[in-house]
Amino acid sequence: MARNRFDVDENLETPFNIKHLLRAGSYIGRHKKKMILALLYSAISAAAALLGPLLIQRSINVSVPNRDYGELAILAVIMLCAILASVLFSRVRSKYMIEVGQEIIYDIRKDLFEHLQKLPFQFYDDRPHGKILTRVINYINSVSDALSNGIINFVLEIFNLILIAVFMLLCDVRLSLVVMAGVPLLVVVVMLVKPAQRRAWQDNSNKNSNLNAYLHESLDGMKITQAFVREEENAEIYDKLNQNCKRTWMKAQYTSNLIWLSVDNISTWVVGAMYLTGLMMLGPQVQIGTLIALASYAWRFWQPILNLSNLYNTFINAVAYLERIFEMMDEPVTVDDAPDAEELPPISGAVKFDDVTFSYDGTINVLEHFDLEVSPGESIALVGPTGAGKTTVVNLLSRFYNINDGKVMLDGHDIAKVTLHSLRSQMGIMLQDSFIFSGTIMDNIRYGRLDATDEEVIAAAKTVCAHEFISQMEDGYYTQVNERGSRLSQGQKQLVAFARTLLSDPKILVLDEATSSIDAKTERLLQEGLQALLKGRTSFIIAHRLSTIKNCDRILYISDKGIAEMGNHEALLEQRGKYYQLYTAQVED
Numbered sequence: 001m002a003r004n005r006f007d008v009d010e011n012l013e014t015p016f017n018i019k020h021l022l023r024a025g026s027y028i029g030r031h032k033k034k035m036i037l038a039l040l041y042s043a044i045s046a047a048a049a050l051l052g053p054l055l056i057q058r059s060i061n062v063s064v065p066n067r068d069y070g071e072l073a074i075l076a077v078i079m080l081c082a083i084l085a086s087v088l089f090s091r092v093r094s095k096y097m098i099e100v101g102q103e104i105i106y107d108i109r110k111d112l113f114e115h116l117q118k119l120p121f122q123f124y125d126d127r128p129h130g131k132i133l134t135r136v137i138n139y140i141n142s143v144s145d146a147l148s149n150g151i152i153n154f155v156l157e158i159f160n161l162i163l164i165a166v167f168m169l170l171c172d173v174r175l176s177l178v179v180m181a182g183v184p185l186l187v188v189v190v191m192l193v194k195p196a197q198r199r200a201w202q203d204n205s206n207k208n209s210n211l212n213a214y215l216h217e218s219l220d221g222m223k224i225t226q227a228f229v230r231e232e233e234n235a236e237i238y239d240k241l242n243q244n245c246k247r248t249w250m251k252a253q254y255t256s257n258l259i260w261l262s263v264d265n266i267s268t269w270v271v272g273a274m275y276l277t278g279l280m281m282l283g284p285q286v287q288i289g290t291l292i293a294l295a296s297y298a299w300r301f302w303q304p305i306l307n308l309s310n311l312y313n314t315f316i317n318a319v320a321y322l323e324r325i326f327e328m329m330d331e332p333v334t335v336d337d338a339p340d341a342e343e344l345p346p347i348s349g350a351v352k353f354d355d356v357t358f359s360y361d362g363t364i365n366v367l368e369h370f371d372l373e374v375s376p377g378e379s380i381a382l383v384g385p386t387g388a389g390k391t392t393v394v395n396l397l398s399r400f401y402n403i404n405d406g407k408v409m410l411d412g413h414d415i416a417k418v419t420l421h422s423l424r425s426q427m428g429i430m431l432q433d434s435f436i437f438s439g440t441i442m443d444n445i446r447y448g449r450l451d452a453t454d455e456e457v458i459a460a461a462k463t464v465c466a467h468e469f470i471s472q473m474e475d476g477y478y479t480q481v482n483e484r485g486s487r488l489s490q491g492q493k494q495l496v497a498f499a500r501t502l503l504s505d506p507k508i509l510v511l512d513e514a515t516s517s518i519d520a521k522t523e524r525l526l527q528e529g530l531q532a533l534l535k536g537r538t539s540f541i542i543a544h545r546l547s548t549i550k551n552c553d554r555i556l557y558i559s560d561k562g563i564a565e566m567g568n569h570e571a572l573l574e575q576r577g578k579y580y581q582l583y584t585a586q587v588e589d
Contacts, residue, residue: 020326021322024143030103034096034100038097038152041092048083050167050297052079057171057290057292061288097152108325109140118336121335129213129216147318165301171297172294175277179271186305194312200252200255200256201317207244210241211244211245214237218234259309274295274298275295278291335401335402344415344422344426347426349378350375351372353407355369355407357404358392365561366389376538379534379553380538383579388559391542393540398427399424429501436496438481439480439481441473441478442477446500448503457499460500466498469492507538513544539552545586555579557579
């Protein structure tokens with residue numbers, strides 16, 4: 001299955017849509033002053049660079065035959081000033097465009113990342129994270145140059161083309177027409193090659209996206225890969241994706257080189273034709289200085305045409321990339337504050353599920369007509385078969401997903417009508433995946449409450465029995481842990497995540513398999529601290545090891561889209577129902 005996912009290309013073959021460029025104009029508009037200055041400096045640099053052949057023409061045709069050394073000196077000084085001016089203004093222009101390009105990258109990435117922070121779990125459930133990274137990194141890098149240098153260069157190349165044509169015509173109209181005679185032929189070549197060139201580069205972009213997606217997942221799952229001895233199979237999949245990148249890049253280079261080859265050949269032919277025509281007309285009609293100057297302009301005349309053809313392809317690809325970037329920016333934030341959302345006041349912890357129905361995919365309901373009332377400070381355990389909906393209950397309480405029907409209430413407040421920040425800031429949530437960020441252990445625990453003191457962090461760690469193993473590490477609480485906490489055991493990661501959750505001092509505590517990777521000895525110690533911690537807090541505890549939930553006020557057996565059994569440990573055992581079967585099976589094991 002995973003293999004097929006990474007073989008699926010993004011559809012970048014879309015018609016040119018000007019609205020995406022117009023929308024991107026908002027990012028360009030933030031830097032319009034620098035863009036205008038860069039365009040002005042570019043024009044001055046180009047004009048100064050084009051003075052050279054005219055000065056050479058004058059010196060060969062007039063100054064040298066007349067032995068006017070004074071004029072030659074003046075022309076040389078003018079030439080030197082023109083070169084210096086061209087270099088200086090080109091350098092300043094480059095500085096501005098580098099700044100603008102990086103600022104555009106910064107702006108788009110900032111907006112996109114802020115939007116990604118708001119997208120619901122469902123968005124990340126459905127997409128390979130490597131492809132998301134490709135849009136945030138590769139696609140934005142690609143469009144930034146088109147939005148900054150591309151627009152400036154497009155205007156500049158047209159300006160250069162017109163300016164060179166004017167200078168050529170000033171030198172000699174007839175020879176200029178010979179040079180321009182190759183333009184229709186080049187236009188035909190470009191029209192034939194460009195569509196294939198565009199498809200080739202888009203195909204290469206797709207293959208790179210597939211490679212990034214597979215690489216991201218492979219690195220995340222490296223321990224599983226080695227545990228199941230999948231190195232060779234994974235290497236084969238990676239090699240296939242890598243070969244696709246190589247093949248499509250070579251094809252894209254080949255098609256791109258056809259344009260360069262065409263321009264190079266056509267320009268050589270027409271310059272040769274111009275020389276031949278000029279030599280035939282040499283004398284009173286055409287002077288040698290004019291022929292040399294026009295040859296210089298003729299070579300320059302084709303460069304803007306080549307650049308414009310490349311810019312055309314850049315803009316076409318940029319629009320396709322912009323569409324994917326804006327598609328992600330336009331991804332609806334389905335779990336968001338309602339327009340009239342209010343701040344949830346400090347709560348006591350009363351929870352009510354009122355006729356709640358929920359489905360992840362819109363077709364199969366996980367919960368149907370689910371009802372539950374929980375008093376402040378009550379501890380609720382959720383047990384049952386895998387996939388029955390235990391985690392779904394706490395996900396809906398945390399409003400990680402929107403319910404389809406019904407209501408979830410906290411102290412009488414509908415959680416759909418309060419701000420997410422005011423809701424989740426009063427909840428302490430420890431999910432099944434004990435995610436550890438790169439940084440120190442102190443920083444990871446403090447993630448639960450950024451204003452917490454070191455003493456408060458250490459106290460939380462002591463409560464969950466993490467202090468002992470942390471103190472034994474080389475730098476204690478300031479020990480650096482790698483990405484995803486790879487230096488820590490699974491049990492240690494859970495204890496750090498537990499301390500992080502407890503530090504937030506929540507009114508409602510959600511523990512999803514919080515002790516699944518903790519050894520029995522540590523679990524017994526942890527239970528002592530938990531009993532004190534759970535006092536006065538409403539808690540929801542999901543556990544497959546039933547020994548951890550015996551003392552909960554109520555145990556809910558979740559099955560068949562609702563609550564199959566409910567009661568305390570002793571009462572459920574007396575019923576001799578599903579909970580009894582589950583408990584006795586574990587005891588016998």
